[in-house]
Amino acid sequence: xxxxxxxxxxxxxxxxxxxxxxxxxxxxxxxxxxxxxxxxxxxxxxxxxxxxxxxxxxxxxxxxxxxxxxxxxxxxxxxxxxxxxxxxxxxxxxxxxxxxxxxxxxxxxxxxxxxxxxxxxxxxxxxxxxxxxxxxxxxxxxxxxxxxxxxxxxxxxxxxxxxxxxxxxxxxxxxxxxxxxxxxxxxxxxxxxxxxxxxxxxxxxxxxxxxxxxxxxxxxxxxxxxxxxxxxxxxxxxxx
Numbered sequence: 001x002x003x004x005x006x007x008x009x010x011x012x013x014x015x016x017x018x019x020x021x022x023x024x025x026x027x028x029x030x031x032x033x034x035x036x037x038x039x040x041x042x043x044x045x046x047x048x049x050x051x052x053x054x055x056x057x058x059x060x061x062x063x064x065x066x067x068x069x070x071x072x073x074x075x076x077x078x079x080x081x082x083x084x085x086x087x088x089x090x091x092x093x094x095x096x097x098x099x100x101x102x103x104x105x106x107x108x109x110x111x112x113x114x115x116x117x118x119x120x121x122x123x124x125x126x127x128x129x130x131x132x133x134x135x136x137x138x139x140x141x142x143x144x145x146x147x148x149x150x151x152x153x154x155x156x157x158x159x160x161x162x163x164x165x166x167x168x169x170x171x172x173x174x175x176x177x178x179x180x181x182x183x184x185x186x187x188x189x190x191x192x193x194x195x196x197x198x199x200x201x202x203x204x205x206x207x208x209x210x211x212x213x214x215x216x217x218x219x220x221x222x223x224x225x226x227x228x229x230x231x232x233x234x235x236x237x238x239x240x
Contacts, residue, residue, distance in 0.1 A: 055199020075180035077148035136172035179207035181234030
């Protein structure tokens with residue numbers, strides 16, 4: 001029943017919000033920062049409703065590590081719900097680096113555009129570089145970005161290899177990278193019995209940020225190599 005209500009709310013929000021999307025599109029042309037703030041507030045109401053219906057109870061740790069300005073949030077990825085959880089917990093305008101396949105979902109990309117998401121084709125190097133450059137420009141404008149460097153949802157104990165190309169967003173924009181660990185979100189759906197949405201506690205922890213542009217190339221390379229272990233260490237503290 002939870003899954004049905006989550007789907008109903010999703011379809012209602014996507015369909016009946018079309019006029020609002022058109023307004024946001026015009027506002028972005030005049031004032032991107034204002035449009036991101038408004039879009040975040042609007043989408044946040046929808047996300048909170050979906051999380052409440054699903055029975056998700058979020059415990060956030062380390063929110064003092066979230067910078068005042070824009071940042072690149074780098075997280076492990078366990079569930080579709082990670083998008084809602086990170087967006088709500090960060091508490092500021094933020095877009096996602098999303099896989100290009102989401103462009104094919106009816107209506108959804110319109111609202112992803114509103115909150116500043118960008119769509120990446122990992123098989124197209126030129127397009128990937130364009131996305132990274134665009135994301136860096138968004139960050140320079142004060143808009144945070146969220147990256148799942150595993151590339152796919154992963155409920156395993158070991159992480160998938162982290163793809164480091166997205167870290168260039170932080171290098172080019174000179175913003176901090178904030179490590180993020182999510183534990184338990186897969187229990188809401190992916191690891192739930194019969195793949196039906198079940199209520200669950202989710203723990204999200206924000207680690208200590210670092211600024212790649214302030215590190216030497218050697219230090220930066222070492223920090224990037226260390227990042228999966230940092231995130232895994234936070235996740236493993238809070239296994240659910």
